[in-house]
Amino acid sequence: MGRAPCCDKNNVKRGPWSPEEDAKLKSYIEQNGTGGNWIALPPKIGLNRCGKSCRLRWLNYLRPNIKHGGFSEEEDRIICSLYISIGSRWSIIAAQLPGRTDNDIKNYWNTRLKKKLFGKQRQKQGSRKGKEINSNMVISNNNNNNQFPCWPEIPILQPIPYSNDEPRFNDHSSIKKLLIKLGGKFSDEDQTINEATNPQYPMDNSLLMQSIYQNSPINLISSAPIDNVLANAQYNMDRAASSFTAELEHMILNNQQKLDGLEILYDQDMLIDISASTSGGNLDWEAMNPFVLPLPPIVDKGFQQGVIIQKSAFDELRYPMAQ
DNA sequence: AACTCCAACAACCGCTTCGCT
DNA sequence: TAGCGAAGCGGTTGTTGGAGT
Numbered sequence: 001m002g003r004a005p006c007c008d009k010n011n012v013k014r015g016p017w018s019p020e021e022d023a024k025l026k027s028y029i030e031q032n033g034t035g036g037n038w039i040a041l042p043p044k045i046g047l048n049r050c051g052k053s054c055r056l057r058w059l060n061y062l063r064p065n066i067k068h069g070g071f072s073e074e075e076d077r078i079i080c081s082l083y084i085s086i087g088s089r090w091s092i093i094a095a096q097l098p099g100r101t102d103n104d105i106k107n108y109w110n111t112r113l114k115k116k117l118f119g120k121q122r123q124k125q126g127s128r129k130g131k132e133i134n135s136n137m138v139i140s141n142n143n144n145n146n147q148f149p150c151w152p153e154i155p156i157l158q159p160i161p162y163s164n165d166e167p168r169f170n171d172h173s174s175i176k177k178l179l180i181k182l183g184g185k186f187s188d189e190d191q192t193i194n195e196a197t198n199p200q201y202p203m204d205n206s207l208l209m210q211s212i213y214q215n216s217p218i219n220l221i222s223s224a225p226i227d228n229v230l231a232n233a234q235y236n237m238d239r240a241a242s243s244f245t246a247e248l249e250h251m252i253l254n255n256q257q258k259l260d261g262l263e264i265l266y267d268q269d270m271l272i273d274i275s276a277s278t279s280g281g282n283l284d285w286e287a288m289n290p291f292v293l294p295l296p297p298i299v300d301k302g303f304q305q306g307v308i309i310q311k312s313a314f315d316e317l318r319y320p321m322a323q
Numbered sequence: 324a325a326c327t328c329c330a331a332c333a334a335c336c337g338c339t340t341c342g343c344t
Numbered sequence: 345t346a347g348c349g350a351a352g353c354g355g356t357t358g359t360t361g362g363a364g365t
Contacts (some may be wrong), residue, residue, distance in 0.1 A: 015334075017333085036351095037350075038351070039349090039351095050335090051351095052335085052336095055351075056335080057333090057334085059352095060333075060334085068332090102354080103354095104332085107332055107333080110331095110355095111332075112330085115330090
């Protein structure tokens with residue numbers, strides 16, 4: 001038995017908002033706040049909309065100080081860097097960019113930034129395709145193009161064709177397997193924190209896993225509560241440009257014996273001629289992102305460049321009008 | 324001018340998390 | 345402490361408008 005829907009979808013208006021609806025919602029919230037209950041809001045205002053829809057409209061479009069479009073180079077840089085560090089956690093990324101919404105950033109990333117970056121890579125990479133992991137898995141980091149000074153060249157991974165008995169790069173167990181092979185560490189504690197940090201890749205916490213991980217030389221997964229995540233993000237931001245591929249390359253080259261049985265994850269078929277994916281195809285480096293970044297030390301340096309964020313400031317940034 | 328393609332963005336969907344009872 | 349409902353969040357889809365042919 002499924003969960004009851006939050007509203008009767010047949011009896012609420014859907015689709016684009018009209019200026020009248022916007023005005024109603026905006027003026028009501030400005031005067032009365034949300035009342036802490038979005039679902040109760042539409043009837044109060046006389047809007048035939050789902051509460052969820054009202055909430056989204058307010059957060060993404062109507063609330064004050066929202067900026068749309070026109071992302072600056074600095075914003076690009078921050079988005080890239082944070083994406084490298086923490087993945088697609090748009091709400092956290094948005095918290096670093098006052099006036100930007102998670103939806104906006106997500107859209108910007110998916111429609112422009114990603115293509116811009118990978119498009120650039122295509123230009124550099126051309127139709128190169130080969131068999132040596134150390135010449136193809138990692139793309140040169142020597143980049144004189146300053147368009148995205150923060151962005152390391154990304155290894156492009158092809159969606160892995162799979163059968164039922166083959167590992168898949170996109171499934172959690174395969175990722176986990178690769179991590180283990182590379183020496184990742186996930187104690188129960190690590191796992192708990194990691195899940196908070198990157199719930200997209202939850203790890204199971206079997207004792208076997210634990211025993212494997214505990215003696216591992218490196219801890220590959222960023223594991224820290226949010227403040228540390230952000231601090232780590234800055235750490236990675238600082239070093240990403242120079243170290244991302246170098247470290248991945250180092251990791252791969254120095255752990256090849258550990259990768260036995262995982263050839264599917266890194267052999268030549270894994271590499272694609274990016275010309276095959278010009279319009280937002282599967283760019284599965286994302287799946288790899290969480291573990292190609294080494295765990296930085298818990299840094300105490302704080303953020304630079306005016307993007308210092310305290311956890312307590314999150315809500316102020318995101319919900320400046322909240323009661 | 325008509326059509327097609329595609330980029331950009333708004334909105335929806337469904338899962339997870341959180342807080343209250 | 346379990347159960348429930350609302351909010352939060354990220355992925356996905358739908359819509360629209362502009363560029364290209």
